[in-house]
Amino acid sequence: MLELKDLYFSVSGRxxxxxxxxxxxKGKFYSITGPNGSGKTTLAKLIMGINPVSSGSISFQGKxxxxxxxxxxxxxxxAYSFQQPARFKGITFRDLLSMAAGTDDEAMLLALxxxxxxxxxxxxxxPVDAKLSGGEIKKIELATTIARNxxxxxYDEPDTGIDLWTIQxxxxxxxxxxxxxxxxxxxxxxxxxxxxxxxxxxxxxxxxLVYKGDLKGALPMLNDLSVCNYRKCVGDKDVGCxx
Amino acid sequence: MxxxxxxxxxxxxxxxxxxxxxxxxxxxxxxxxxxxxxxxINIESNADGSGIVVTIKPxxxxxxxxxxxxxxxxxLYDVVYNNFIIGEGSDVTIIAGCGIHCGTLEPEGHAGIxxxxxxxxxxxxxxxxxxxxxxxxxxxxxxxxxxVFLEAGATAEMELTQIGGVDEANRTNEATLGxxxxxxxxxxxxxxxxxxxxxxxxxxxxxxxxxxNMISRSVIKGDSEQDFYATMEALAPCFGHxxxxxxxxxxxRNDTVPSLKARHPDAALTHEASIGKIASxxxxxxxxxxxxxxxxxxRIIQGFLK
Numbered sequence: 001m002l003e004l005k006d007l008y009f010s011v012s013g014r015x016x017x018x019x020x021x022x023x024x025x026k027g028k029f030y031s032i033t034g035p036n037g038s039g040k041t042t043l044a045k046l047i048m049g050i051n052p053v054s055s056g057s058i059s060f061q062g063k064x065x066x067x068x069x070x071x072x073x074x075x076x077x078x079a080y081s082f083q084q085p086a087r088f089k090g091i092t093f094r095d096l097l098s099m100a101a102g103t104d105d106e107a108m109l110l111a112l113x114x115x116x117x118x119x120x121x122x123x124x125x126x127p128v129d130a131k132l133s134g135g136e137i138k139k140i141e142l143a144t145t146i147a148r149n150x151x152x153x154x155y156d157e158p159d160t161g162i163d164l165w166t167i168q169x170x171x172x173x174x175x176x177x178x179x180x181x182x183x184x185x186x187x188x189x190x191x192x193x194x195x196x197x198x199x200x201x202x203x204x205x206x207x208x209l210v211y212k213g214d215l216k217g218a219l220p221m222l223n224d225l226s227v228c229n230y231r232k233c234v235g236d237k238d239v240g241c242x243x
Numbered sequence: 244m245x246x247x248x249x250x251x252x253x254x255x256x257x258x259x260x261x262x263x264x265x266x267x268x269x270x271x272x273x274x275x276x277x278x279x280x281x282x283x284i285n286i287e288s289n290a291d292g293s294g295i296v297v298t299i300k301p302x303x304x305x306x307x308x309x310x311x312x313x314x315x316x317x318x319l320y321d322v323v324y325n326n327f328i329i330g331e332g333s334d335v336t337i338i339a340g341c342g343i344h345c346g347t348l349e350p351e352g353h354a355g356i357x358x359x360x361x362x363x364x365x366x367x368x369x370x371x372x373x374x375x376x377x378x379x380x381x382x383x384x385x386x387x388x389x390x391v392f393l394e395a396g397a398t399a400e401m402e403l404t405q406i407g408g409v410d411e412a413n414r415t416n417e418a419t420l421g422x423x424x425x426x427x428x429x430x431x432x433x434x435x436x437x438x439x440x441x442x443x444x445x446x447x448x449x450x451x452x453x454x455x456n457m458i459s460r461s462v463i464k465g466d467s468e469q470d471f472y473a474t475m476e477a478l479a480p481c482f483g484h485x486x487x488x489x490x491x492x493x494x495x496r497n498d499t500v501p502s503l504k505a506r507h508p509d510a511a512l513t514h515e516a517s518i519g520k521i522a523s524x525x526x527x528x529x530x531x532x533x534x535x536x537x538x539x540x541x542r543i544i545q546g547f548l549k
Contacts (some may be wrong), residue, residue, distance in 0.1 A: 050527055069531040080531045086524040089460070089488065090546030099542070100532045143531060 001026040002047065002152060003185055007056035009039075009046055016042045018207035025150075028186045033222070039207040040188045041083060044154050047186075048080040049073045060152065077151035081158055083188075085141040087130050093140050094124045105243075116175060129133075134161025142170065146177060152179070152184045159191045169191035171197045182193040187239050211243035245276075248377075249313050252342030256372040257311040260508050267309040268295055270323065272316040279334075279382035284308050284335075294324035294356075297337070301330030301362065312341040317349035317381065324356045329397075340372040341387075343408070345379035352384030358391065361397040361424075366528070368400045375408035383408060388415040393424035395450065404431040404548075412440040422450030429458045431548045434467035436493070444473040445523065448481035448510070459487040463495030474502040477510030485514040490521055490547060492540075 002024040009017040017039050024030060032040050045051040047058060049070045058066040065073055074080075076119050098104040101112055113121055116139075126132065128140060138161050144155055155174070171193050177183045187194045195201055201218045203211035211218050245253070245262075250270065254257040262269075262277065266284035269276040280286050283303040289296050297308060327337060339518055341353045361367050375383035387537055391399050418426050432440050446455050460471045475483040485501045503512040521543050529539035 045487040048531060052529075064508060069536075071508075071533060071535050074531050082524070082528065085522070086528040088525055088543065088546055090549040091543070095542075095546065096528075096532070099529065099534060102533070148532065201549065 001061055003057075003059045004047075004117045004232050005057045005148070007043075007046065007058065008213065009051055009053045010054045015186055015207050016045060017153045020209050021056075022202070022209055022212065024184060024186065026184055027174065027178065028199045029197060030187070030202055031195045031203045032186060032204060033190060033195060033218070034186065034204035034210075038204045040204050041156055042207075043204065044080070044186065044188050047073075047079060047152075047154060050080070072150070079145045079148040079150035079153045081141050081145040081153070081155040083156040083160060085137045087132070088128050091128055092124070093128055093143075096128055096140065096144050097124070097147055100144040112147050116146055117169065120154050135163055135166070137176050138162055138232075139166075142173075146173075150183060154185070155185070155187045155189075157188055157190075159189060159194070167191065167193050171235070177199065248315055248344045248510070250313075250431045250506045252313045252344060252374070252376075253311055255374050255376075256313075256340030256342040256401055257309055257338050258425070259311065261307065263307075263309040265307055265309075266271070266297075268297075270310075270312045270321075272314060272319055273321040276313075281306065283333075286310075287369045289324065289326065293322070294326070295329065296326045297330045299330050299333050299335055301332055301365075303330060303333040305334060306344040307336040307338060308492065309338045311339065312353055312355065313344075314341065314351050315344040315346065315377075317345075317347040317351065317379070318437065320352040320354070320384070321352070325358070327357065327359045327367075329361045329365045329367050333362070333395075334366040334514070336368045338370045340370070340374075342373075343375035343385070343387055344384045345375060345381045347379040347544050349379075349380050350382040351375075351383065352382075352386070354386040354498075356388045359399065360393065361391065361393050361399055363394045365394075366398040368402075370402045371404065372413070373405040373409055375410075382410045384411045385409050386413045386415075389417070391416075391418040391426065393418070393420045393426060393453075395422045396424060397421065397425045398425040398427075400427045400538055403428065405432045405434075406548075407433050407435070407438070409434075410436075410438050412438075412442075414440065414442040416442070416444045416446075418445075418455070419447045419449055420453035420455060422479075423452040424450060425453070426455040427458075428456070429460070432469060433462045433464070433544075433548060434469055435464035436467060437465070438467040439469070440462070441470045442472065444471075444475070446475045446483065448477045448483050449479060451465065451479040451481065453479065453481045455481075457484045457485045457487075457491075459485075459499075460527040460547055461487075461489040461497060461499075462548060463489060463497050464492045468496045470498040470500075472500045472502070473513075473514075474504065475512055476504040476506060477512055478506050480507060480509035481511070483510075483512045485516075487514075487516045488547070489518040490544065491518060492520065501529075516525070
């Protein structure tokens with residue numbers, strides 16, 4: 001349902017995404033992992049149209065989308081959960097949820113909150129501003145993504161700032177969305193819980209897709225220090241690149 | 244009595260569909276149009292006929308008074324002096340606002356000078372909206388002044404809004420706070436085209452335990468200009484905060500000058516100020532929810548000025 005063909009994204013002559021080709025299948029759960037700076041978030045942003053492709057193509061459900069705007073891609077059915085969600089002045093969670101769902105009907109918004117589960121009802125009229133904690137704003141981000149009823153949902157590091165007790169419910173939520181709504185799910189994460197939940201793990205290093213398959217097959221590579229982009233690690237216990 | 248233009252202006256500046264309930268005073272083109280008083284709220288013209296005195300009895304709770312001004316007479320510059328005496332222990336809402344409808348090339352304007360004396364322990368919420376419209380190209384001027392005196396334990400919450408169409412505005416807000424009193428001011432101003440607005444604010448925290456928070460939200464579109472000056476002077480142990488944010492679009496220009504003056508060692512004064520375009524992460528978030536770029540801009544500004 002999503003096909004990347006010979007995809008490049010370059011900045012100042014450096015290929016951040018370096019000739020990537022891959023086809024995502026409908027209804028599958030993908031986890032994208034790899035060292036810091038390997039190009040995971042950049043790839044996610046290319047799919048959403050946040051970054052423009054330098055060359056290559058992205059087709060979604062058979063339609064070439066690489067020249068479409070963020071808005072057009074959203075309307076095609078792609079939703080995106082930002083790693084560092086925007087904060088606003090004067091916009092509440094209710095406002096964002098209404099925009100995402102296309103309705104301000106109270107009953108429908110409450111039903112959405114129940115579907116997401118991890119957001120308390122008391123959140124609804126909170127301003128989405130700098131006063132929210134990192135965890136709270138990530139839950140709001142997740143809820144607005146699910147409220148889009150997307151065909152393809154992209155989550156960039158959804159567990160950032162989330163407490164340990166919420167990570168498993170979050171994984172279960174994304175799996176449930178995948179199963180019940182047939183959502184093709186792409187999660188960019190270093191977290192083992194998301195890697196374990198994935199049908200397919202994709203590993204990126206230096207802008208290239210270096211592995212696709214199950215987690216078991218990825219483990220030797222995840223443990224291999226040679227994938228460290230920064231070449232900082234000098235031993236098994238030294239994780240200078242924080243991968 | 245109220246024509247279609249009057250009704251539209253009243254709806255915009257005072258959320259009124261026709262005449263309000265309770266006490267009110269509607270002024271049209273420099274003259275009294277209609278007035279009602281209530282058991283606890285008296286309104287009378289002042290001695291020289293240049294405005295009104297609104298007196299609220301001590302202990303008046305959950306009552307409101309509307310005092311809108313509408314202007315549609317070419318060439319008129321209406322100046323009005325209004326005094327509000329808010330009795331001890333009362334809790335009331337005052338809804339003001341001025342709407343100008345300009346239909347000619349001649350200028351029209353209004354200056355409302357409002358003085359509030361808020362008694363001990365009383366609470367007042369003051370809502371003021373300024374708006375101008377009409378097909379005429381005459382210059383529309385609105386120059387409001389508010390002066391607030393808070394007695395011990397009094398609270399004033401002021402929402403001051405200029406929502407569009409005003410070519411020139413010189414806005415002045417002054418306040419003196421007694422012991423343990425609280426002042427919250429939120430001012431929202433939108434300018435576009437070649438409009439100019441200046442907001443000058445002086446808040447004196449005179450009483451021990453007094454607190455003030457001034458929030459300014461400015462949106463500056465087109466070639467318009469806005470200047471914001473706020474001085475907070477602390478004469479006693481107190482807390483004061485100024486928060487001023489401006490969104491600049493197109494070729495808008497803005498000066499923001501917060502000033503804090505501590506004249507007491509136990510004064511705590513803070514300010515935060517920001518001027519800039521709409522943040523790209525905000526635009527991208529709303530576009531990722533299916534809004535177009537223009538819809539996202541409008542929604543962000545709407546929220547910012549809400």
